[in-house]
Amino acid sequence: MADFDLVIRNGRVATAADVVTCDIGVAGGRIVALAENLGAGERDIDAAGKLVLPGGVDGHCHLDQLMSDGSRMADDFRSGTISAACGGTTTVIPFACQIKGHSLREAVDDYHRRAEGKALIDYAFHLIISDPTEQVIGQELPALIHDGYTSFKIYMTYDDLKLNDREILEVFALARREGALTMVHAENADCIGWLTERLEAAGRTAPRYHATSRPPVVEREATHRAIALAELVDVPILIVHVSGEEAAAQIQAARDRGLPIHGETCPHYLFLTAEDLDLDGFEGAKHICSPPPRDARNQEAVWRGLENGVFDIVSSDHAPFRYHDDKGKMIRGKGAPFAQVPNGIPGIETRLPLLFSEGVGKGRISLNRFVALTATNPARLFGLYPRKGTIAIGSDADLAIWDPERQVTITNDILHHNVDYTPYEGMKVQGWPETVLCRGTVVVEQGTVVGAEGGGRFLPCELPLSARPEDSLAIS
Ligand code: DUC
Numbered sequence: 001m002a003d004f005d006l007v008i009r010n011g012r013v014a015t016a017a018d019v020v021t022c023d024i025g026v027a028g029g030r031i032v033a034l035a036e037n038l039g040a041g042e043r044d045i046d047a048a049g050k051l052v053l054p055g056g057v058d059g060h061c062h063l064d065q066l067m068s069d070g071s072r073m074a075d076d077f078r079s080g081t082i083s084a085a086c087g088g089t090t091t092v093i094p095f096a097c098q099i100k101g102h103s104l105r106e107a108v109d110d111y112h113r114r115a116e117g118k119a120l121i122d123y124a125f126h127l128i129i130s131d132p133t134e135q136v137i138g139q140e141l142p143a144l145i146h147d148g149y150t151s152f153k154i155y156m157t158y159d160d161l162k163l164n165d166r167e168i169l170e171v172f173a174l175a176r177r178e179g180a181l182t183m184v185h186a187e188n189a190d191c192i193g194w195l196t197e198r199l200e201a202a203g204r205t206a207p208r209y210h211a212t213s214r215p216p217v218v219e220r221e222a223t224h225r226a227i228a229l230a231e232l233v234d235v236p237i238l239i240v241h242v243s244g245e246e247a248a249a250q251i252q253a254a255r256d257r258g259l260p261i262h263g264e265t266c267p268h269y270l271f272l273t274a275e276d277l278d279l280d281g282f283e284g285a286k287h288i289c290s291p292p293p294r295d296a297r298n299q300e301a302v303w304r305g306l307e308n309g310v311f312d313i314v315s316s317d318h319a320p321f322r323y324h325d326d327k328g329k330m331i332r333g334k335g336a337p338f339a340q341v342p343n344g345i346p347g348i349e350t351r352l353p354l355l356f357s358e359g360v361g362k363g364r365i366s367l368n369r370f371v372a373l374t375a376t377n378p379a380r381l382f383g384l385y386p387r388k389g390t391i392a393i394g395s396d397a398d399l400a401i402w403d404p405e406r407q408v409t410i411t412n413d414i415l416h417h418n419v420d421y422t423p424y425e426g427m428k429v430q431g432w433p434e435t436v437l438c439r440g441t442v443v444v445e446q447g448t449v450v451g452a453e454g455g456g457r458f459l460p461c462e463l464p465l466s467a468r469p470e471d472s473l474a475i476s
Pocket residue numbers: 062185288289290291317319343344345
């Protein structure tokens with residue numbers, strides 16, 4: 001009779017704090033032993049020469065989200081979670097989005113129907129609050145938080161989503177009362193609208209002008225304002241998808257004053273620049289996202305922020321729209337003005353390999369910091385730790401076995417998303433997750449998807465880790 005359901009042997013096991021060579025014993029979907037020379041498992045996986053990391057937690061991605069402009073996201077919970085798993089991620093947290101004038105609970109119920117029976121890995125939901133009515137703030141949100149939806153995103157831009165300062169204060173105050181976490185998309189809507197009108201009047205509508213319409217100052221102002229509003233209410237917030245130096249400096253300055261402000265960045269700010277919006281023809285539309293990728297100097301500042309702790313988490317912000325598709329990037333036709341192109345970049349599968357190769361492989365961040373940024377910290381921030389995001393006794397056996405030597409040229413045809421391009425086409429990386437387990441079940445085996453559709457479970461979240469400054473998430 002075997003001691004364990006599964007034993008992973010002799011891997012270099014890394015967490016946010018340590019790297020040790022040992023076996024991992026799994027029973028009932030959980031890690032139950034960490035030691036050398038463990039007894040027999042029903043199944044053994046030899047991980048000698050490999051790294052064993054906690055499965056990634058992608059704390060910000062968009063899957064099958066209802067869009068108000070008639071566009072359609074290319075990935076649903078099936079293709080999105082297959083792609084995530086193939087890139088070493090075992091938990092995703094996409095968004096149940098409230099439509100203005102509708103209830104949040106309705107959005108959550110609808111989103112459960114979209115996920116039901118489809119996901120191969122575990123998932124939780126953030127909420128998007130677009131209409132913080134008295135009913136939403138006073139009744140719906142407290143009940144939803146109680147039910148495990150403990151983090152929500154608000155927007156300072158996009159006509160169909162944006163909140164004014166008064167509404168933001170209401171949401172922050174509710175988050176403080178309930179112990180929830182607000183994620184803020186910080187860009188100044190009026191500045192963007194004003195600049196866009198001027199660009200359009202001058203005939204400057206090609207994709208590259210998307211970046212002109214949303215310059216760093218627009219993000220810096222909104223970041224500053226969001227932090228000021230959070231300070232007024234005395235509540236932690238997370239500034240999401242920070243694109244460059246100016247917004248990062250706002251977060252750092254707030255932290256220096258002892259404010260519990262968290263920062264997130266994404267691969268596109270580490271690997272793309274505004275020049276990618278200027279590809280031939282309409283191809284630049286592939287890289288339209290908000291905030292836009294910046295210049296090389298800002299890219300460097302984002303790398304520095306990973307190294308020095310300004311950023312707590314790296315998420316994909318996977319927002320999948322096909323390029324050749326009248327519901328995707330070309331919804332208003334090839335050559336449409338940039339303001340009519342759906343915003344978003346795919347990257348749920350490439351998030352970890354890109355950061356591993358260019359960050360850990362090139363010596364910019366330690367392996368522990370990589371694990372912290374991509375798994376442990378998102379799990380802690382969003383109330384899933386220590387069940388997710390680490391390798392410890394009692395944690396779910398969500399594991400990714402990486403070949404740290406494997407050289408891969410990223411091309412769209414090796415990826416598993418349902419998008420017809422990758423922004424990272426042709427990039428060479430070293431290191432790739434080969435075998436991936438969710439709760440002890442192998443979902444990707446030597447690069448082949450073997451997981452069952454519907455094998456992923458919904459995760460109600462605990463209240464997020466209280467974000468006092470001394471609890472800094474920048475653990476290593
Ligand atoms: N910007 C967002 O705010 N969300 C999805 C994609 C994007 O570009």
